[in-house]
Amino acid sequence: MLAVLRTSFGRIAGVTIGLLLVCLYLVITEPSFLTWANWQNIIRSESVIAVLALGMTFVVLTGGIDLSVASLTAVNAVVLGMVIGGGMAWPLVIIVVLAAGLALGLANGILIGAGRIPFFVVTLGTLAIYQSVALLLSKTGETKSLIGVGSFESIGDLVNGSIGPIPTVLVLVVALYLLGAFVLVFTSFGRSVYAVGSNPEAARLGGINVRAVIVTVYAIMGVMAGAAALLQGGRLSAAAPTADPNLMLDVVAAVLIGGVAFTGGDGNLLGALVGVIFLGVIQNGLTLSDISPFWQGTISGLILIIAVAIGVLREHGWGVGGLVGRRLSVGPKMTGVANDRSGK
């Protein structure tokens, strides 16, 4: 059991240590950092990224990346504005927005999985297409305020409300992550996701329907983009047709920081969640500190590299000699992985 715990922690050790050090620094230097109001701010502002990172983890585990994630969310946000404006009851609004996300995610998945078009090309294309669709659907291209519109109050209350001192978004995010983790590990579909990401050819020979798995992970990404649009719309009380320029990078960064291998087949949702928290705390810390916006990118980038480096050094031995020795010892395995990927 201890060995398993060590293995699971090992993957995110650097980020976790980095996160704790950043927290310690902020506790000492910023009195407001430890207040619950500030943590509520972090939780609420990172909830959208957390939900998208969940979907992205499924995609990255298969060896892909969805570059269209921000545009997907923008289309779903516009759909949210339309259906709320159309007077639909809030439970139906949620279903329609999630269904819209599912449809758009399926479109990506079918082109990649069934159409065999590289994921990079498809999602780069749909990044532009979905952004255009969002602008077209919005008619004016302007953000639509949802305050006082139709059933928005119920959705706003759901997203911005609290259960005791706990924001409902935290409960929703944790529930989604628990469900996602369960699917990934305790179902045959989850194991298929890892298998496809590790070696699609071997997975196919093993009887796994690789195309169906790929279509499904992009569909999950779409549904998560729908959920993210609901959270974003509820939080901002508005439906914005313009994709957030930083959203895709933040989501991919969180997943990769969390130890999910971009080559696929390795990583878990816990890592992605730690990656989201790590990014959120750094962002919050930079905002609280009186650091020039021009320096913020350098500082957050350095913290990120150091945190990941700590994990790498910890895994490979703390000294340079240990790192070199370890690299030599894992050489054949790495070659094997490279061969597997070429067989894709």
Add this chain to the structure above:
Amino acid sequence: MKVRKRAGVGLALIAAIAMLGIVAAGCGGGSSTTDASTDASSENSAAPSGEGQELTIGYSNPLASEEGLRSVGYGEKQAIKELGLNWNVKETDAKLSPEKQVSDLESFVTQNVAGITSWTLEEGAAEGAYREAKSAGIPIIGLNSNSPSFTSTIAGDTDMSCHVADQQAEYIAKLVPNAEVVMIGGPPVPSITLTTNCFSKAAKANGLKVIESQNDMDSNAEGGQKVASAMLLKHPDVQAMWVFAETTALGASAAAKAAGKEIWSGEDGSGLVLITRNGTAPGAAAIKSGDLTATWDNNQPLLGAAAIQLLKYHLVDGVPLSDLPKKVRIKSKLWDQSNIDSYEPALSREVPLPLPEEFEKP
């Protein structure tokens, strides 16, 4: 089997994070933003004197890499210095993300800043955060944006009125009566939509003929170059070009020169009249070098300075928020060949106090 065990640990750790959140909630400092003890009642009451006090003012900058937006923060700091206040400006960078701007505003509330100045990216999106700040008793000065939660709005001519668009149409009509004009607008944000619509109307009123209108959705020189190149190919004899912002206009200027067109410079010039707005250093340099006909300066350091002046009235002089002016107008300034030699970049120019002529002390 091993995978299942690992997953079990993963699930347990996720649950542990949730539990930590719950524990933190119980142990938290209790400064919840939702149950702030101060409220909007400060609308009608005087704030404690903040003259010698060390206070923090939060400036929510939508894009810190943009010179004009950065010069608002510069104007705030200059005004604080000139007014002899012991205040500090905490500037955040939303990087054009409405979500990040909301988070920045919420951080200001958490830090209990004495006042907020904000240039809103998406008016609907930020409203919840503004209401939160207002309910916490924090005065909010809007910069070129509107919100029912704002104490006051500082409105530049270039962004919140048709004044500049009217002047621009008159300027073109004076140089080339009945000119054929092409327009390059930008992303569909309220201030850009407003000024684009204003210029369309003003052009018609001044006898100009708008033959095509396109948008540079990238809002940069490269985008301007692409849009302008296509337009000049379709309309090689066009006499004037109106561009919504300087960065895009610089790209349009490059496209015009590549198409073999001369840019009108000075009163007795010839070629394409190319006008825009902002008044940044690159724009001024382009006028000097004959790559741009004219630009209208937003005077953005004055926006920041005016915001500080308003906050001083409340925080130092004790004027109730409800007595502060709801709107303060900042006039723009035209730069062209006739006066460009006296141009001073926004980030180094002096901020004249007392503040603009339209500014009336309550």
